[in-house]
Amino acid sequence: MSKRTFVGVCFVPLAVLVTAFFLLPMARLIVTGASGQDGLRAYAAIVLDPRYRATLFNTISLAAATTIATLVIATISGLFLQRRRFPGHALLVAMLTFPLAFPGVVVGFMIILLAGRQGLLGDLTLRLFGTKEVFAYSLQGLFLGYLYFSIPRVILTIMAAVEKLDPSLEEAARALGAGPWRVVRDIIVPALAPAFIASGAIAFATAMGAFGTAFTLATDVAVLPMLIYTEFTLSANIALAAALSVGLGLITWAILALARSYGGTSIAAAG
Amino acid sequence: MRDRLTFAAQLVFTALVAAFLIVPAVLSMLAGVTLNYFRGIQSGLTLQWVVQVWQLYPDTIVRSFVIALATLGVTLVVGIPAAYALHLRNDRLSRTIEEIITLPLAIPGLALALALLLTYGGFSDFRRSWLFILAGHAIFTLPFMVRSVMAVFGAIDLKSLDEGAASLGALPWRRFRDVIVPNAAPGILAGSLMVVTLSLGEFNLTWMLHTPLTKTLPVGLADSYASMRLEVASAYTLVFFVMIIPLLVAMQIFAGYRGGPSALSR
Numbered sequence: 108m109s110k111r112t113f114v115g116v117c118f119v120p121l122a123v124l125v126t127a128f129f130l131l132p133m134a135r136l137i138v139t140g141a142s143g144q145d146g147l148r149a150y151a152a153i154v155l156d157p158r159y160r161a162t163l164f165n166t167i168s169l170a171a172a173t174t175i176a177t178l179v180i181a182t183i184s185g186l187f188l189q190r191r192r193f194p195g196h197a198l199l200v201a202m203l204t205f206p207l208a209f210p211g212v213v214v215g216f217m218i219i220l221l222a223g224r225q226g227l228l229g230d231l232t233l234r235l236f237g238t239k240e241v242f243a244y245s246l247q248g249l250f251l252g253y254l255y256f257s258i259p260r261v262i263l264t265i266m267a268a269v270e271k272l273d274p275s276l277e278e279a280a281r282a283l284g285a286g287p288w289r290v291v292r293d294i295i296v297p298a299l300a301p302a303f304i305a306s307g308a309i310a311f312a313t314a315m316g317a318f319g320t321a322f323t324l325a326t327d328v329a330v331l332p333m334l335i336y337t338e339f340t341l342s343a344n345i346a347l348a349a350a351l352s353v354g355l356g357l358i359t360w361a362i363l364a365l366a367r368s369y370g371g372t373s374i375a376a377a378g
Numbered sequence: 379m380r381d382r383l384t385f386a387a388q389l390v391f392t393a394l395v396a397a398f399l400i401v402p403a404v405l406s407m408l409a410g411v412t413l414n415y416f417r418g419i420q421s422g423l424t425l426q427w428v429v430q431v432w433q434l435y436p437d438t439i440v441r442s443f444v445i446a447l448a449t450l451g452v453t454l455v456v457g458i459p460a461a462y463a464l465h466l467r468n469d470r471l472s473r474t475i476e477e478i479i480t481l482p483l484a485i486p487g488l489a490l491a492l493a494l495l496l497t498y499g500g501f502s503d504f505r506r507s508w509l510f511i512l513a514g515h516a517i518f519t520l521p522f523m524v525r526s527v528m529a530v531f532g533a534i535d536l537k538s539l540d541e542g543a544a545s546l547g548a549l550p551w552r553r554f555r556d557v558i559v560p561n562a563a564p565g566i567l568a569g570s571l572m573v574v575t576l577s578l579g580e581f582n583l584t585w586m587l588h589t590p591l592t593k594t595l596p597v598g599l600a601d602s603y604a605s606m607r608l609e610v611a612s613a614y615t616l617v618f619f620v621m622i623i624p625l626l627v628a629m630q631i632f633a634g635y636r637g638g639p640s641a642l643s644r
Contacts, residue, residue: 109550110544110550112550113550113551113554114462114463114466114467115463116459117459117460117462117463117554118459118460118463118475120455120456120459120460121456121457121459121460121475121479124452124456124516124517124520125478125479125517125520127513128494128513128514128516128517129478129479129481129482129490129493129517130478131497132490132493132494132496132497132498133490133493135493135496135497136489136492136493136496139496180395183388183391183392184388184391184392184395186388187388187389187391187392188392191385191388193389199392199393199396202396202399202400203392203395203396203399205399205400205403205626206399206403207626208575208576208579208622208625208626209579210579210580210581210596210599211581211582212581212596212599212600212603213579213596213599213615213618215603216406216599216603216611216615217402217403217406218402219603220402220405220406220409220612221398221401221402221405225415225416225608227401227402227405254398255398255399258395258398258399259399312484315486316485316486316487316488316582318486318487318488318581318582318585319581319582319585319596319600322585322600323600323603323604325604332486332488335488335489335492336488336586339492345496348492349492349496352486352488352489352492353489355485355486355488355489356484356485356486356489359484359485359486360481360484360485363484364484
């Protein structure tokens with residue numbers, strides 16, 4: 108067997124697996140999306156139907172809020188952790204990255220323990236102010252959950268980017284009389300921009316598609332993945348569920364592709 | 379003085395963020411071994427909840443391991459040759475193939491699960507077996523294996539190794555087995571740890587693909603969060619942590635966890 112043939116043979120298992128369990132099913136999904144009574148118009152329903160449009164708007168707003176909050180938090184902590192060394196540094200980094208492997212359901216449970224009916228915050232507020240704060244199952248709870256799974260992955264990217272930052276630029280700016288805010292605004296933020304785009308895109312796409320957390324918190328907040336799930340399982344509205352999930356997939360894919368064209372080599376697990 | 383103030387403020391902020399992430403995890407571990415969580419740790423420590431989890435959900439724990447190992451097997455058999463071929467060809471076609479196999483990471487698990495259900499839902503024997511879940515896990519974890527192995531190929535001089543072995547008369551298959559695979563070992567290890575960790579924790583796909591007889595651990599977790607008392611749900615989560623922490627530690631030691639693909643949890 109020649110080398111060329113051998114390399115060709117190496118692709119065979121891949122071709123079989125990916126065709127059978129990814130390409131064909133995705134094609135089927137796209138076709139099914141247009142097979143309902145509305146035909147191809149089902150795809151337009153995401154933006155035309157007021158109910159779905161509201162859900163889409165909710166999902167995008169929540170994902171955007173999560174992304175911005177995560178970027179702010181991760182930049183403050185990432186700069187600090189990469190620049191300063193102190194006792195307990197490694198432990199702090201380990202604590203901030205440990206939840207990276209938690210599935211969405213577990214993240215949901217963490218929020219229940221924090222802000223649920225038997226949660227820590229409810230306990231604290233009851234003792235301090237006499238009222239029990241329970242917000243795990245509301246929009247704030249969902250936001251907290253999305254923050255929980257975004258922070259670890261964004262912080263790692265930011266720390267790696269800060270490592271490559273040249274401190275002499277900041278020193279020069281300071282020597283020229285720039286205050287701390289100007290240094291942040293004119294030196295640090297522009298230098299970290301590629302990392303913001305790459306990790307922000309991952310955070311946004313993951314939050315858009317997150318299902319496990321919303322499922323565990325069983326919120327009454329309508330987000331796109333929950334809508335798809337209920338349309339499919341409860342309403343048996345299969346064509347619409349397919350169209351909505353193709354739409355959602357297109358959005359998350361486009362966000363990641365756009366971010367990557369800005370030079371980030373990121374790889375995301377949207378869920 | 380001002381510098382020390384800034385330092386203190388940043389430290390407090392970062393510690394608060396870490397507390398937000400770690401405190402609930404610690405609470406859940408404690409709740410899993412506390413007699414009565416409502417009354418607190420004073421009510422005493424117990425393993426009864428962990429025992430109860432083992433009585434209620436043993437099949438989910440075993441099945442999760444079986445699926446994770448089977449997923450690893452599939453991604454090894456499919457992923458290593460694919461990474462080798464992709465690296466050698468390195469042309470437009472191979473970059474397109476790479477794009478396609480990375481796609482499952484860019485689209486929500488729900489969409490992929492729906493697609494698999496629509497295509498194979500009618501094949502009831504397949505749909506009812508754990509192999510259906512395996513198919514989803516394999517597609518979702520494959521890119522991690524391929525990328526991890528390709529990263530190693532990119533760092534070593536694969537071509538001269540391959541040509542050296544060829545000049546000694548070794549045939550392509552032998553060169554692949556005796557030269558390429560051993561040299562890719564660090565990438566294979568890193569990819570394997572990632573694949574097993576991801577498969578053990580996978581929920582979004584699995585929730586859609588499972589049947590009452592093919593529940594995995596994360597599916598069982600969701601069940602227990604909805605219907606069990608907090609102590610049992612916590613003990614079950616504790617079991618999951620115990621399974622996953624050694625993998626995370628191993629990743630940090632062997633595989634440069636921080637350098638790896640930055641997105642893990644779903």
